[in-house]
Amino acid sequence: GAVVSQHPSWVICKxxxxxxxECRSLDFQATTxxxxxxxxxxxxxxxxxxxxxxxATYEQGVEKDKFxxxxxxxxxxxxxxxxxxxxxxxxxxxxxxxGAGWESGELFFGEGSRLTVL
Amino acid sequence: xQNIDQPTEMTATEGAIVQINCTYQTSxxxxxxxxxxxxxxxxxxxxxxxxxxxxxxxxxxxxxxxxKGYSYLLLxxxxxxxxxxxxxxxxxxxxxxxxxxxxxxIIKP
Numbered sequence: 001g002a003v004v005s006q007h008p009s010w011v012i013c014k015x016x017x018x019x020x021x022e023c024r025s026l027d028f029q030a031t032t033x034x035x036x037x038x039x040x041x042x043x044x045x046x047x048x049x050x051x052x053x054x055x056a057t058y059e060q061g062v063e064k065d066k067f068x069x070x071x072x073x074x075x076x077x078x079x080x081x082x083x084x085x086x087x088x089x090x091x092x093x094x095x096x097x098x099g100a101g102w103e104s105g106e107l108f109f110g111e112g113s114r115l116t117v118l
Numbered sequence: 119x120q121n122i123d124q125p126t127e128m129t130a131t132e133g134a135i136v137q138i139n140c141t142y143q144t145s146x147x148x149x150x151x152x153x154x155x156x157x158x159x160x161x162x163x164x165x166x167x168x169x170x171x172x173x174x175x176x177x178x179x180x181x182x183x184x185x186k187g188y189s190y191l192l193l194x195x196x197x198x199x200x201x202x203x204x205x206x207x208x209x210x211x212x213x214x215x216x217x218x219x220x221x222x223x224i225i226k227p
Contacts, residue, residue, distance in 0.1 A: 006160075043205065043219040044161070093160050107151075107215070109160035 002028045004096050006110025013084055014118055021079045021113045023094030029074035030096035034107070035067075038091045050077040084117045091115075120144045122218035124206045129224045130196055138191045138204050138221045146211020150182050150189045153205040155220065161205055164191065193223075201225045 003026040013019050023033055031052045036044040048069050049057040056069035068080040081088055094110040121143045130136040142150065149168040153161035167173055167182035167189060179192040191204055203220040210216055 043217045045217075046214070091158075095160075107163065109162070112158075112160040114158070 002026075002096075002108045004030075004094065004108045004110045006094055006113055008113055009111055010114050010116075012116045012118065015085055016083055018080055018082045019084055019115060021081075021092055021094075021115075023077045023079070023096075023110050025075045025096050025108075028096075030077075031074060033071060033077040033094055033096045035069060035077075035079050036093045036095065038093060038112075044093065047079075052077075081115065084115070086117045089115055089117045120208075120210065120216045122206055122208055122216055124204075124218040124221045126219070127222045127224065129226060130193075132196055132198060132225055132227050134196050135192065135194050136196060136223065138193075138206075138223065140189045140191070140206035140218060142187050142189070142206070142208040142216070142218075144208045144210040144216050147184065148209040148211065148213055150180075151207040151209065151215065152178075152180055152189075152191045153207065155203045155205055157202075164204075196225050198225050198227070 005024045005026050007022045011019055033050040035047045037047050038044050046059050047062045050069045050071040052071045052074050058064045066082055071077040091112050091114050093112040095107040124140040149166055151166050152164040154164050155161040164178055165180035167180050170182055170184055172179055172181045177194045182189045203222045205220045206218040207215045
């Protein structure tokens with residue numbers, strides 16, 4: 001199957017600093033990538049849909065100025081958590097579809113990035 | 119509203135069979151997915167159903183009834199490595215995935 005790589009896997013930062021997480025599709029082009037957040041023992045929560053060459057579409061309740069998404073190329077999307085606070089500590093996961101059609105179905109996930117804000 | 123329901127936790131014995139149920143209510147329907155997620159890892163794809171019936175893939179099978187808004191994941195010959203959370207997700211009319219909270223499956227020797 002298609003491969004999505006996410007970096008870094010683990011990051012610890014001080015409160016008030018910014019953290020950038022990268023998501024790459026290694027063997028396919030992804031015009032659309034998805035960013036999720038998952039708190040312990042909870043389901044995946046879609047934060048935003050990242051579209052190559054255009055602005056991301058954020059879900060209700062997600063602060064676009066705090067979670068900056070850039071999808072500069074067909075293989076790279078980045079999520080920057082600005083002025084991170086302890087409540088932003090979570091597991092952040094990106095995913096992408098391999099295929100032009102929305103109905104192609106399967107999502108390929110990155111390995112996830114565990115953010116801990118001290 | 120959109121809603122996915124699945125049990126929070128299930129326990130089964132190694133070598134046995136377990137069925138994890140999922141009911142869904144979404145705005146439109148474009149298929150039902152099952153993903154496996156081990157603790158601390160990202161989900162991995164298990165199955166996709168869009169037509170009624172049973173899809174078998176090795177030890178895992180997935181069933182869908184669109185009229186009942188119901189799906190189940192059947193795991194046979196359980197192995198210890200099957201201990202994980204199993205996520206049910208329905209794709210709505212906008213091709214967005216609506217996720218259930220996941221079922222934590224505990225396998226005992």
